[in-house]
Amino acid sequence: MNPTRPPAQRDEPWTWARRELFSGPVNTVVSVVFGAALAYVAYRIVAFTFLNTEWEVVRRNLRLFMVGRFPIDDLWRVWAAGYLVVAAIGIGAGVTGAVAAETAVAKGRPPTRLPTAVAVGRFAPLLVLVVVLVSLTRTVVPGLLAVGAVATLLASRTAAHRVPAGRARALAWLVALGALVGAFLVLTGFGGVGWDAWGGLLLTLFATVAGIVLSFPLGIVLAFGRRSRLPAVRWLSGAYIELFRGVPLVTLLIISQVSLGFFFPTSVDPPSLLARGLIAIVLFESAYMAEVVRGGLQSVPGGQVEAAQALGLRRRHVVRRVVLPQALRAVIPATVGQFISLFKDTSLLGVVAFFELLRVSQTVLSQPDFRAQGLDAVTLGFAGFIYWVVSYTMSKESRRLERRLGADRA
Amino acid sequence: MTEPNTADQAHDTADQAHDTADQAHDTVAVQADATAVVGGTGAPMIECTGVEKWFGDFCALRGVDITVGTQEVVVVIGPSGSGKSTLIRCVNRLEEHDRGRIFVDGIELTRSLKDIQAVRREVGMVFQSFNLFPHLTVLENITLAPLQVRRWPAGKAREVAMEQLEAVRIPEQAHKYPGQLSGGQQQRVAIARALAMQPKVMLFDEPTSALDPEMIAEVLDAMRELARSGMTMVVVTHEMGFAREVADRVVFMADGEIVEVGTPEHFFTDPAEDRTKLFLSQIL
Secondary structure, three states: OOOOOOOOOOOOHHHHHHHHOOOOHHHHHHHHHHHHHHHHHHHHHHHHHHHHOOOHHHHHOHHHHHHOOOOHHHHHHHHHHHHHHHHHHHHHHHHHHHHHHHHHHHOOOOOOOOOHHHHHHHOHHHHHHHHHHHHOOOOOHHHHHHHHHHHHHHHHHHHHHOOOOOHHHHHHHHHHHHHHHHHHHHHHOOOOOOHHHOOHHHHHHHHHHHHHHHHHHHHHHHHHHHOOOOHHHHHHHHHHHHHHHOOOHHHHHHHHHHHHHHHOOOOOOOOOHHHHHHHHHHHHHHHHHHHHHHHHHHHOOHHHHHHHHHOOOOHHHHHHHHHHHHHHHHOHHHHHHHHHHHHHHHHHHHHHOOOEHHHHHHHHHHOOOOOOOOOHHHHHHHHHHHHHHHHHHHHHHHHHHHHHHHOOOO | OOOOOOHHHHHHHHHHHHHHHHHOOOOOOOOOHHHHOOOOOOOEEEEEEEEEEEEOOEEEEEEEEEEEEOOOEEEEEOOOOOOHHHHHHHHOOOOOOOEEEEEEOOEEOOOOHHHHHHHHHHEEEEOOOOOOOOOOOHHHHHHHHHHHHHOOOHHHHHHHHHHHHHHOOOHHHOOOOHHHOOHHHHHHHHHHHHHOOOOOEEEEEOOOOOOOHHHHHHHHHHHHHHHHOOOEEEEEOOOHHHHHHHOOEEEEEEOOEEEEEEOHHHHHHOOOOHHHHHHHHHHO
């Protein structure tokens, strides 16, 4: 006897089904009943999507869903910005992929390259969404532009993957950052459209990204503040967190629209409406983020700090190189959960006069052609599908990140 | 190699130690004659006088006086809760002492952050629970402080790290993460990590207490080699064989005081104090 590998566990589908689903009379009945129920639900969903439903309300209002009341003559700006963002994402993916491959080689492991099928599977819901959106358009142009965007993504990723390490790679990051700034400028600058006129998915995504980018660092600062040795800092951070966690976001949003101006001196113009909305979101989400990060900080054993101090590391290096990486890694699932809920919370901007995705799907129902026809399920289903695809992709990518950061550790 | 002290070195040292003892005349801890002997090359590396440490109302150190000479190996033993760990944790300021003075390589430990950093740069520490950084590879664990604190170029940091890994006989583990290593390997990495900073003193806080029995030997071997190379070491341990073989002096602590200090021969064959005898009878 010289066992070299575990015994095969694979069953034939039929053997598996007989063992797992039909092993006795009770199991058989349960399996049949639930199987039938599942099949019926699946049938209704397919029938709803492809047979019974008139998607005309979405088809005709697709632009509203995507960009709200963004002026039609300036739509090219949205496409241009989209291309820039896609290029930035491609560069980021290419460079991080190259770094990961080099690290693997340096550590004596073969660079794992994802098979194309897996890479496509990773973003399948996103691809389905793009296909759905393109299929709802009436001209061929958006379809071509979408294909171009995907091509841009792949091309920039491949190009960035080949950038050699060192200064060139730092430059690639700068180019990516420049593309993101460029995307914002092309939307707003040079006679563009101020963000108060944005709407639809564009507004939803922008508010989400801005909310994450601003509230995450603020949350980290607050988490450290709450653990500070200085009583004043500790008390202020605690008060901030408890205050903003204890108030519903809607309340903050309404206050920010109505009365935030009072907090600014008369000599200064109060921030624009969307800026106020973003301030409310960031105040609210950073309080939650702080508690998530604090949980991570608490999970780092005191011995880690002592070891780092004993090596002579300065306080900021102890935090940046030893404590934060471990703390943030420990709370990836909770952090991404917070990001996802932030993404969905942006729908509350609809309550205070912004035409973000959810508000659009309600508003279009008051158009004369679609009024009082019970089309809520159609527009809400469409918006819900978009929310789901984005949330699911975030969640899936976070699990991938977790695995990648944790894969090497027992 | 540190040979036993030449006669006049020992003489100098004895004088210095006497001076120290004179300064701290209120001490109650110094009882055995052997206290006056400082091993190593004589120049004091660590000097503690009248060190007190309180945790709330609990007095963990009740006026401890001890001088550790350069290249000397001092082993600290005693029952748990006797203040052994607290004492060496005061030497690199992981604990702040409440009274008395501590000098390390001529620098006094005070509130001054600059002095604390200067001391920590020269004092390596090995912990009972290893405390390796789990998110960094072995090599990254070792090069972190040389890069950030000593500001060595990456090539040099790497080179020194690999030398240290070879010294503890696990260069092939350089790219693994701590979680993939056995306890004994992890502790050897921790020793290499501390040594990569090229410290003047090494502190060991029960380095083998968390190890499975079969892994203790490999860690003690690494420490033995280090002692032979002339490193100044203060070792808190329950490994009496190691103490007997490697120590220049053995310090016995109980209830926050140094009860007895002496050479291993004195200590294990003819201890003076009743408390020492009792402790030794319990563990030997």
